[in-house]
Amino acid sequence: xxxxxxxxxxxxxxxxxxxxxxxxxxxxxxxxxxxxxxxxxxxxxxxxxxxxxxxxxxxxxxxxxxxxxxxxxxxxxxxxxxxxxxxxxxxxxxxxxxxxxxxxxxxxxxxxxxxxxxxxxxxxxxxxxxxxxxxxxxxxxxxxxxxxxxxxxxxxxxxxxxxxxxxxxxxxxxxxxxxxxxxxxxxxxxxxxxxxxxxxxxxxxxxxxxxxxxxxxxxxxxxxxxxxxxxxxxxxxxxxxxxxxxxxxxxxxxxxxxxxxxxxxxxxxxxxxxxxxxxxxxxxxxxxxxxxxxxxxxxxxxxxxxxxxxxxxxxxxxxxxxxxxxxxxxxxxxxxxxxxxxxxxxxxxxxxxxxxxxxxxxxxxxxxxxxxxxxxxxxxxxxxxxxxxxxxxxxxxxxxxxxxxxxxxxxxxxxxxxxxxxxxxxxxxxxxxxxxxxxxxxxxxxxxxxxxxxxxxxxxxxxxxxxxxxxxxxxxxxxxxxxxxxxxxxxxxxxxxxxxxxxxxxxxxxxxxxxxxxxxxxxxxxxxxxxxxxxxxxxxxxxxxxxxxxxxxxxxxxxxxxxxxxxxxxxxxxxx
Numbered sequence: 031x032x033x034x035x036x037x038x039x040x041x042x043x044x045x046x047x048x049x050x051x052x053x054x055x056x057x058x059x060x061x062x063x064x065x066x067x068x069x070x071x072x073x074x075x076x077x078x079x080x081x082x083x084x085x086x087x088x089x090x091x092x093x094x095x096x097x098x099x100x101x102x103x104x105x106x107x108x109x110x111x112x113x114x115x116x117x118x119x120x121x122x123x124x125x126x127x128x129x130x131x132x133x134x135x136x137x138x139x140x141x142x143x144x145x146x147x148x149x150x151x152x153x154x155x156x157x158x159x160x161x162x163x164x165x166x167x168x169x170x171x172x173x174x175x176x177x178x179x180x181x182x183x184x185x186x187x188x189x190x191x192x193x194x195x196x197x198x199x200x201x202x203x204x205x206x207x208x209x210x211x212x213x214x215x216x217x218x219x220x221x222x223x224x225x226x227x228x229x230x231x232x233x234x235x236x237x238x239x240x241x242x243x244x245x246x247x248x249x250x251x252x253x254x255x256x257x258x259x260x261x262x263x264x265x266x267x268x269x270x271x272x273x274x275x276x277x278x279x280x281x282x283x284x285x286x287x288x289x290x291x292x293x294x295x296x297x298x299x300x301x302x303x304x305x306x307x308x309x310x311x312x313x314x315x316x317x318x319x320x321x322x323x324x325x326x327x328x329x330x331x332x333x334x335x336x337x338x339x340x341x342x343x344x345x346x347x348x349x350x351x352x353x354x355x356x357x358x359x360x361x362x363x364x365x366x367x368x369x370x371x372x373x374x375x376x377x378x379x380x381x382x383x384x385x386x387x388x389x390x391x392x393x394x395x396x397x398x399x400x401x402x403x404x405x406x407x408x409x410x411x412x413x414x415x416x417x418x419x420x421x422x423x424x425x426x427x428x429x430x431x432x433x434x435x436x437x438x439x440x441x442x443x444x445x446x447x448x449x450x451x452x453x454x455x456x457x458x459x460x461x462x463x464x465x466x467x468x469x470x471x472x473x474x475x476x477x478x479x480x481x482x483x484x485x486x487x488x489x490x491x492x493x494x495x496x497x498x499x500x501x502x503x504x505x506x507x508x509x510x511x512x513x514x515x516x517x518x519x520x521x522x523x524x525x526x527x528x529x530x531x532x533x534x535x536x537x538x539x540x541x542x543x544x545x546x547x548x549x550x551x552x553x554x555x556x557x558x559x560x561x562x563x564x565x566x567x568x569x570x571x572x573x574x575x576x577x578x579x580x581x582x583x584x585x586x587x588x589x590x591x592x593x594x595x596x597x598x599x600x601x602x603x604x605x606x
Contacts, residue, residue: 097453101421105444106437112444120205123183130186133198137255137263137290140180144288145261147176151593154259155284156180156229158200171601178288185209186291193296194252199229199289211403216299218244220407225442229289234562235281237465237521238407239339239353241495242324243331248280249498253293256286259594263290278502278584281576283561285595286588300355302366303337303406308350308396309385316340316348317474323352324494326470326518331496337406340492341381345481348492349381353406361400369405369412372435376413376426378489414439415525416489420461421445458564458605459541460531462487462524465560466548469509470494470518472555479551480522483544485530491523502584504576504598509556521560542566542605549575565602572599 144154157177182198185205189195190213197206204224210216221236232254236247244250254266254276264287266272266279278286310316321327325334337353369377387393401409412418418425418439425431425438449457462484468476473492480490497519499507508517530538545566549559553575559565565572576598585591 097448098422100448101440101445102434105440105448106434109439109441109444110437112441120183130184133182133184133186133291136181137257140178140182140257140288140290141261141263143178144257144259147178149176152176153596154178154288154594156288171596175596180288182290188213188215188296190215190296194293195296196253196291196293197228198291199227199232201228202226203228203231207404207407210296211299214298214300215296216403218250218295218297219247221247222408222410223442224408224411228292228294232279232289232292233282233284235560237493237495239337239351239493241493241521242338242518243334243336243496245496245498246280248500250295251280251292252295254279255290255292257288257290259287259589259592274502275584275588277500278581280500281504281561281598282581283598283601285598285601286584286590287595299403301358302356302361302400302402303353304356304398304400305337305351305353305406306396306398307381307384308352309393310348310350311346311385311392311394313346313348313474313477316342316350317470317477319350320492320494320520321470321473321518323350324470324496324518338494341378342477342490342492343382343385343488344486345477347385349384351381353401355403356400365398366400366402367405368402369409370402372438373428373431374412374435375428375431376416376418377409378413378416379426382489412438414442415491415523417463417525420527460527460536460539462526462528462541464525464545464563465491465521465523466552466557467495467497467519467521467560468552468555468557469497470520471510472557473520473522476522476551476555476557479548480524483548484524485528485539487524487526487528491521491525493521493523495519495521502580504578504581505558506556506577519557545605561598561602563603565599565604566606567604568606569599572602 147154153171153175155172155175155177157172157179159172180200183200184198185201186196186198187194188209193215195206195210195217202224203221203226206217206228207220207224219236219238219240221231221238226236231247232251252267256264256266256272256275256279258264264272264275266276268276270276275286279289308319310319320338320340323335323338325331328334335352335354338351339353340348340350342348368374369380374380384397385393412435413425421440422430466476466480477490480487495518496516497505497508498516499511508515511517528539530536545564549567549571552559553571558575567575578597582591585595585597
């Protein structure tokens with residue numbers, strides 16, 4: 031089968047050797063005509079193979095070998111069009127389909143789908159396609175399960191007197207920040223990506239630089255409206271008759287009930303965040319600095335800054351950032367930094383510059399700047415943390431930023447659906463995208479483990495969170511709680527390629543071996559793996575990391591184990 035012009039040339043040469051040799055001036059024209067006719071005949075006979083090569087092999091080659099160009103030339107414009115389509119769709123829903131008063135009617139339709147599903151032995155899931163999720167891993171179970179249409183996209187109410195917002199599960203973080211911030215309010219925990227949905231963050235988990243004060247995303251939830259596997263609707267709070275399932279929904283990944291709405295806590299906010307950057311050139315120094323900022327050593331968390339985050343650029347170098355809300359009128363002239371402007375450098379590159387002076391000497395001085403609130407919340411969005419450097423290596427170049435920065439970033443869903451089987455296998459073998467939740471008492475030790483096993487993948491994201499007991503949840507209680515029953519943890523986010531892979535020595539890295547070793551040590555340290563990522567554990571090992579006894583009791587109590595819902599492990603992207 032010819033796959034290129036060279037192949038076709040070889041085909042002709044093979045079939046017509048010395049075609050024109052010895053021909054006279056009158057017979058050469060006839061020979062050429064016969065040659066063309068014969069080639070045409072072969073092309074007609076092999077048209078299906080040639081068409082397959084042109085329409086399948088060639089695109090696969092381009093998508094695999096020239097992915098950066100595809101993402102830039104095709105992905106960025108398509109992502110912009112997709113964003114525009116979503117905005118138009120959002121306005122359409124808002125003006126023609128959106129009416130919080132119709133919430134109960136929508137719930138009744140969903141109830142009817144659940145109760146009248148044709149095969150009650152096939153598990154339930156939402157009809158939202160897997161490629162639409164922000165996770166980079168692939169979940170294919172929805173193709174085989176009962177997919178329930180759930181058109182629940184509304185902010186149902188904003189109660190500023192009682193500091194409560196009620197939302198449906200497919201409301202996005204972007205919708206909420208646009209609706210709340212201009213009113214002077216925000217969620218206590220605002221995860222980074224605009225496209226993350228409230229339902230995904232509650233059923234799974236979410237973290238941000240305020241989590242050392244407020245915990246993971248589920249800890250700002252006040253009430254859940256749930257649809258059980260038998261079609262019953264219940265309202266669950268932390269202190270009513272359904273308190274057990276209220277505490278168990280986080281980390282359940284839709285395996286106990288379908289979420290219909292939630293009430294979330296609000297706090298007042300200001301227009302800007304005052305950010306203090308402190309460079310460090312010693313691992314123990316930045317680890318200790320983050321622990322002190324978190325309030326871990328002080329039982330009164332109110333004394334801790336609103337935001338704390340760290341970016342490690344090697345095992346011994348990092349920049350620790352702390353932030354507080356501040357009014358625009360209190361900002362010194364020229365100290366504001368609008369990170370969202372398309373020509374601005376990627377945030378992690380901006381932060382890295384603070385480690386060294388212009389002459390190359392180590393910088394040990396703190397630096398302060400003021401960032402608009404929404405810009406701060408989405409400071410890593412432009413570069414998808416640092417994943418864009420792999421997709422578009424020239425993306426942080428000043429010329430690229432000025433010309434095409436306004437198109438950034440591409441949608442995660444496009445990055446997923448544009449992968450070929452070959453790139454997917456390469457990603458599974460070489461690309462690490464994991465978040466590990468580790469007690470801060472083990473932070474230094476775990477950083478050394480990641481540095482060794484993942485062959486110096488940097489930067490590494492460091493985000494603290496206050497871990498509290500969650501009865502009935504998969505997430506185990508703190509192993510060494512303080513007087514309040516809580517323990518300070520840190521999310522160590524490892525995203526990227528090992529150094530040996532960058533250096534074209536892929537055979538030196540064994541993803542499965544390294545992942546399994548890290549996960550084994552993680553369990554020994556009383557840590558957890560975030561489950562948006564690929565799982566490398568057997569089911570037995572998975573149950574050593576996450577508690578299942580109370581979880582399964584609740585599945586029986588709320589009739590989730592009778593075909594309505596699978597267990598969490600069954601929904602994971604497992605690689606063994």
